[in-house]
Amino acid sequence: MRSKILLSSLFAAATLMTVASCSSNQAVRTTDGKTIVTDGKPEVDSDTGLVSYKNAQTGKTEQINQNQVKDMSELDN
Template identity: 75%
Template sequence: MRNKLLTTSLFAAAALFTVAGCSSNQAVKTTDGQTIVTDGKPQVDDDTGMVSMKNAETGKTEQINRDQLKSMGELDN
């Protein structure tokens, strides 16, 4: 019983750290000089070339064409 509880606790902790590690903010720089801070990692649609992201400042989901992006990088939280 004790081993089962310990194993379950370890799996729960590992899952929590995995989810927390994936939710870091990103800085997206556009070709026109704008910087957008996103809440989490932007999602790229390879079929349409659009990048979807949640703006950390406004909370709204935005899309931008991949051709209009200069760089994307993870921010230190």
């Protein structure tokens, strides 16, 4: 229980720090309840069904299946 609270707190702090550093971040919410903060707007490839984004926390470009994305929205600063 403590580890879940600690992990949630660390994720929230990292998300807030990331949001504060960049004005164009987006939140990608997945069907399994996770929230991914992206640096810039994710790109949707309709041919492959993949959503490409730069992970704001790690700086790496990643992809996720479009059917795993619940919604995407711009974060307010």
